[in-house]
Amino acid sequence: MTTIGGYTGAVRKAVVPAAGLGTRFLPATKATPKEMLPVVDKPAIQYVVEEAVAAGLDDVLFITGRSKRPLEDHFDRNFELEEALSRKGDEERLALVTESTDLALIHYVRQGDPLGLGHAVLMAQSHVGNEPFAVLLGDDLIDPRDPVLPRMLAIREEFGGSVICLMEVPRESISLYGCPAVTPTDEADVVIVTDLVEKPDVADAPSTLAVIGRYLLDPAAFAVLARTEPGRGGEIQLTDALRVLATMPSEEGGGVRGVVFSGRRYDTGDRLSYLQASIMLASEREDLGPDLRDWLKEFVAGLQ
Numbered sequence: 425m426t427t428i429g430g431y432t433g434a435v436r437k438a439v440v441p442a443a444g445l446g447t448r449f450l451p452a453t454k455a456t457p458k459e460m461l462p463v464v465d466k467p468a469i470q471y472v473v474e475e476a477v478a479a480g481l482d483d484v485l486f487i488t489g490r491s492k493r494p495l496e497d498h499f500d501r502n503f504e505l506e507e508a509l510s511r512k513g514d515e516e517r518l519a520l521v522t523e524s525t526d527l528a529l530i531h532y533v534r535q536g537d538p539l540g541l542g543h544a545v546l547m548a549q550s551h552v553g554n555e556p557f558a559v560l561l562g563d564d565l566i567d568p569r570d571p572v573l574p575r576m577l578a579i580r581e582e583f584g585g586s587v588i589c590l591m592e593v594p595r596e597s598i599s600l601y602g603c604p605a606v607t608p609t610d611e612a613d614v615v616i617v618t619d620l621v622e623k624p625d626v627a628d629a630p631s632t633l634a635v636i637g638r639y640l641l642d643p644a645a646f647a648v649l650a651r652t653e654p655g656r657g658g659e660i661q662l663t664d665a666l667r668v669l670a671t672m673p674s675e676e677g678g679g680v681r682g683v684v685f686s687g688r689r690y691d692t693g694d695r696l697s698y699l700q701a702s703i704m705l706a707s708e709r710e711d712l713g714p715d716l717r718d719w720l721k722e723f724v725a726g727l728q
């Protein structure tokens with residue numbers, strides 16, 4: 425195991441921010457966090473928790489906001505439903521109901537005001553303590569067949585510091601993302617991050633790599649976030665803190681590496697991508713896929 429900034433140990437905890445306002449999805453998100461919107465038949469956030477658990481991170485902290493009830497209920501027991509399904513002998517559906525309850529050790533902390541993703545992550549400090557930790561955003565759905573966390577964990581284990589997940593995107597869409605300036609390393613899928621900018625203009629983007637919602641952060645991130653001023657959009661940006669971490673010495677927990685991910689990833693954060701993600705995932709499912717694909721072909725053929 426590597427010693428980093430005085431800390432020795434592996435990543436055990438995952439932080440899942442779910443306190444954003446989800447304004448792009450109104451009115452669906454008026455009383456429900458957008459992370460609870462179903463992708464096919466499972467809330468987006470359950471895919472994310474399953475991904476964390478599959479990577480060995482079964483201590484999960486949700487950062488919740490004003491409408492946290494549906495989220496808490498989803499990961500809690502539902503005795504009435506369990507009882508009704510048991511009585512009917514419907515073991516298959518019963519398993520679907522208890523799956524999310526038994527998945528992980530779940531904790532909650534409230535972010536009073538949605539002051540930004542950086543602020544949401546700072547809320548995790550007392551639970552996480554002086555340990556490296558993962559942050560997973562419910563907006564980004566990584567296909568379970570192409571896991572990226574194991575690779576990121578291996579890079580953190582080897583080099584310490586923080587590790588972010590990057591994806592090559594067309595230059596014209598870079599202004600939708602955080603974007604790093606990078607230098608290559610000996611490993612084709614790993615870069616050293618030297619600078620970062622949140623949602624740059626196309627002309628100013630330092631690369632065509634987009635930051636996507638998986639991070640492994642050194643605990644040094646907390647002190648940096650605590651002194652990060654509101655940035656773009658008046659929000660405390662995680663990108664701004666990562667920018668500082670990228671230039672800090674490794675003995676102080678600094679250094680940021682990027683893993684360039686080339687697997688399947690679906691963006692459920694905006695409406696069009698959300699619809700595409702649902703159709704793509706459903707069309708690949710054994711139970712729904714064949715019928716959906718047949719219908720889609722007919723439907724598309726009828727489009728003008």
Ligand code: UTP
Nearest residue numbers: 441442443444445446447448538539540541544
């Ligand atoms: P987004 O900026 O995509 O989320 O934040 P949002 O504000 O909910 O969405 P829109 O733009 O209004 O539709 C990325 C992630 O960070 C969380 C969100 O829940 C989402 O998972 N977040 C954001 C917080 O937890 N707290 C915040 O203050 C801001």
